[in-house]
Amino acid sequence: MEIFFATSNDNKVREFGHALKDFDLKIKRLNVNVPETDDEDVEDVARKKARDSFEAAGVDSPVMVEDSGLYVKSLNGFPGSMSGFFIKKCGEEGLLKLMKNLDNRKAFFKTSIAIYFPKNGDVKTFSGKCRGKISRDKRGSGGFGYDPVFIPENHENTFAEDIETKKRISHRKKAVDELKDFINNEKS
Ligand code: ITT
Numbered sequence: 001m002e003i004f005f006a007t008s009n010d011n012k013v014r015e016f017g018h019a020l021k022d023f024d025l026k027i028k029r030l031n032v033n034v035p036e037t038d039d040e041d042v043e044d045v046a047r048k049k050a051r052d053s054f055e056a057a058g059v060d061s062p063v064m065v066e067d068s069g070l071y072v073k074s075l076n077g078f079p080g081s082m083s084g085f086f087i088k089k090c091g092e093e094g095l096l097k098l099m100k101n102l103d104n105r106k107a108f109f110k111t112s113i114a115i116y117f118p119k120n121g122d123v124k125t126f127s128g129k130c131r132g133k134i135s136r137d138k139r140g141s142g143g144f145g146y147d148p149v150f151i152p153e154n155h156e157n158t159f160a161e162d163i164e165t166k167k168r169i170s171h172r173k174k175a176v177d178e179l180k181d182f183i184n185n186e187k188s
Contacts, residue, residue, distance in 0.1 A: 001183065003115065004030040004063045006053040011144040012066055018167055019176035025183060030063065032056040042067040042081050043125050046114035050123050054116040064115045068171065070146045072134060073106040074099070083146070092138055092149045105133040107150065109171040113179055126182065128174025142166070 005027050007013060013029060020027070034052040039045050046067040054063040069083040075098065079086035086094065099105065112127040132152040140148050140160030147159035152169060159166040167173065 002026040002028065002061050004028050004057060004059055004061055006030040006032050006034075006049075006057065006063055006065050008033055012068075012172070015167075015170070015172050016066075016176060019173050020180075023180055023183075025180075027064075030057055030059070036067070036081070038081070040077065040080055041112075042069045042110050043112035043114075043127055045081050046112040047123050047125055050114035050116040054118065060118055062115050062117050064113060066111060066113045066172075066175070068109060068111040070095075070150065071108050071110060072099070074102045074104040087145060092146055095134065095146070096137065096149060099134055105135075107132060107134050109146075109150065111171040111175040113175050115179075124182065126175050126178035128171040128176075128178065130169060130171040130174070 003025065005013065016027065032053050034049060034056050036045050037048050046065055049065045049067060050063060053065050057063055067081065069080045071077045071080045108129050108131045110127065110129050112125050114123055114125045116123050130152055132150055135149050135151050135158055138148040139158045142163035143160045143166055147166065150159050151157065152159065152165065155162065155165060
């Protein structure tokens with residue numbers, strides 16, 4: 001199967017490549033940039049973006065997008081689907097500043113992959129969550145985005161300090177595993 005991946009984010013492509021290692025799926029990068037909706041759930045954002053990206057791309061194979069967000073409990077889920085906008089404006093430091101006086105540091109990452117299938121106009125979504133907490137300071141140089149301030153549940157280090165753990169348990173890895181199950185089922 002061949003799928004086009006519409007994304008502007010090289011880090012996502014790299015993490016997908018790793019999670020799909022040894023799996024029979026050809027992914028081709030697509031450079032279309034369609035606006036994202038303001039839905040709070042990244043799954044809704046991804047679902048709509050897949051259809052829009054397919055229409056903008058003018059290809060005849062399935063088109064995949066991926067939307068991710070960091071949902072912080074004591075900020076009522078913010079920045080969530082606005083994680084990209086927030087980090088561009090304020091950085092991870094901005095999140096730490098915003099949370100300076102907050103003791104409840106619980107947060108989770110959510111990734112939703114959405115694929116538009118042109119043969120029947122269907123959109124399928126595959127999602128993964130990773131629970132954890134926001135650290136008190138920035139630590140580590142691996143990964144990208146909020147990885148230096150996110151400590152996964154039952155761990156001491158941030159994702160940026162322990163990239164091997166991220167590869168094993170991340171939101172993205174779980175979403176890709178769901179996608180693999182779907183493709184395996186389709187094949188059998
Ligand atoms: P697209 O072109 O694929 O939309 P994007 O960078 O705009 O790329 P998202 O909207 O899905 O991607 O993600 C918003 C931001 O959330 C992203 O720019 C990162 O800063 C952050 N982010 C996403 N996945 C992450 C991860 O696994 N670890 C840390 N931060 C992440």
